[in-house]
Amino acid sequence: MSRVYWIKGRSTNIQKSITSKVATILSFEELAKVVVPNQSLALKVNVSELGYGHSLPPIAVNTFFEQAREMGASALVTDTGSLCKGPRFDGHGWQDTAIMQGFGIGDALDNQMMLTGGFTNEEGRFCPSDGEHLGGVELGSLILDVSNLVVFSHVTAHPLIGMVGAVYNLGMGLLTRAGKSRVHSCLEVQFDENKCTGSKVCLAYCPTGAVCDAGAKVSFDKRICNGCLGCFMSCPSGAMSIKPEGIVEFQESVVEAAAVVAKNLRGNAFYVNFLTSVTPQSDEYPFSDIPFIPDLGILASEDPVALDWVSYQMTVRSPGIPGSIAEDLKVLDKGSDKILAITGNSPAHLLEYAESMMLGKRDCEFLISG
Ligand code: SF4
Incomplete structure (x- = not known):
């Protein structure tokens, strides 16, 4: 049974700073398989759309990158471009957006930030998939070459899959434009x-x-x-x-793409979910409303399904924030499914399908680490 670690959200002294929390993540025994001296390590992030105001904390990304390098790994930071013709469409726009959103400013990240599909976001290879829908999907060339992978996910609501987490970022965040297009093709x-x-x-x-x-x-x-x-x-x-008819197929296609990435990864993977600034919009939106639950902290696991399942349960069990969409929708109470109320979708089906695709298991051991 896999472990899901919880590092609580509050920081009441210097030993609970965000940099200390990242050091705690790096101390988990599973990380020894991922942060390996002289092996390449891709840190997958979503730099977020220009104008989205609650993205992953750049300090956490920078700290993880620096510490992984100090531990001897050849770390780099990667992401995918957007399918829509927004500011993150190609490498040039993505770099500019990353800087505007607070990532890779100055010497931070040592200029080791690159799209998984290269400057054009079109460099990659078609890899066959299992499952009912895709038949295969185009993975970015970077993810096919790298040894190990850490996926940082900013947990938010999402209009199609209910909740953004590790499975979504694994499935959508490492594809070329053609790959993303393939996953989106069921949507009308x-x-x-x-x-x-x-x-x-x-x-x-x-x-x-x-x-x-x-x-x-x-x-x-x-x-x-x-x-x-x-x-x-x-x-x-x-x-x-x-059109609602395509939504279940989209959810299952995301899972199938995630399974292709997991299958083609040369080394090991680890997943970190940030339940901080959990907004009704995902990081792909060019704006963001205020968060609808308090900051719950960071969850981490080598099992993306267990991690997302626990993340989802925590959003349900948390109280909502007065004045947010949770109040508008009358789901402020602990136990109310805020994700379902906001999006009309729950991540439950996606995670069930992910389990059937052997991407992980919802059953897990839950450990509080700080
Ligand atoms: S969803 Fe269709 S119409 Fe809308 S921006 Fe994309 S390609 Fe254009």
């Missing part, structure tokens, strides 16, 4: 012209020209839409929605 976007206020914010995010300027409003051509969700996430008036 719908446009409600009556809700369109003509802000035209979405035009900057559409990579295919499916949304076009049509005078007072935009027009939408679903035949050339790739389901990237850029318009859905950026539209301030909710004119874009996602």
Whole structure:
């Protein structure tokens, strides 16, 4: 049975600073298989979309990177670009966004930040998958070459999978653009012209020209839409929605992609979930509302399924924050499923499918480490 470690959120003295918490993570015995002298180590993060205001703490990323290097690992930091044509579309934009969002400023991270699919986010290889949907998916070349992997995930709500965590970042965060496109291909976007206020914010995010300027409003051509969700996430008036029929397939496709990454990784992996600044929007949104639960701390495990399951349970058991969306939706009480209320989706099915794909098990030993 795998272990899930919990490092509590509060920091009441210097020994509980964020840098000390990262040192605690590095002291877990499972890390000895991942942070290995003279072996390459990819630290997967999501630098978040430009404008998202509650991303992973850069100090935690920088500290982990520095300490892993001091322990002899050849550490680098990686991420994937966005499928929509936002600021993170290619390597140039992604680097700029990472810096704007607080990652890799100056000498921090020693310029060892790179997209998993190279500068274009298109370098990679098709790898066959098990499961019902994908048949295979394009992994970024970096993840195929690296020895070991640590995935830092910022836990948030997500409109399609309920909750962002380790499985989602493993499944979506290490693919090339073609790979992400393949996973998104089951999604169908719908446009409600009556809700369109003509802000035209979405035009900057559409990579295919499916949304076009049509005078007072935009027009939408679903035949050339790739389901990237850029318009859905950026539209301030909710004119874009996602057909519910494709959502379960999307969840299962994410799991299948995660299983391909796990299968093709040359070495070992470890997962760290940050239950801090847990917002109703995921890091892919160009904005973020205030968090809806208090900071619960950091969870870590070598099992991504157990880790996400415990993370989800903790969001349910936590009280909500007054004044947040949790109050709007009347789910402030401990025991109310805030993720389900916010997104209409629970991560339970995704994690059940992940277990059936042998990605991990929800059953685990829960250890409090600080
Ligand atoms: S119309 Fe389709 S391709 Fe264009 S931004 Fe929306 S989801 Fe993406």
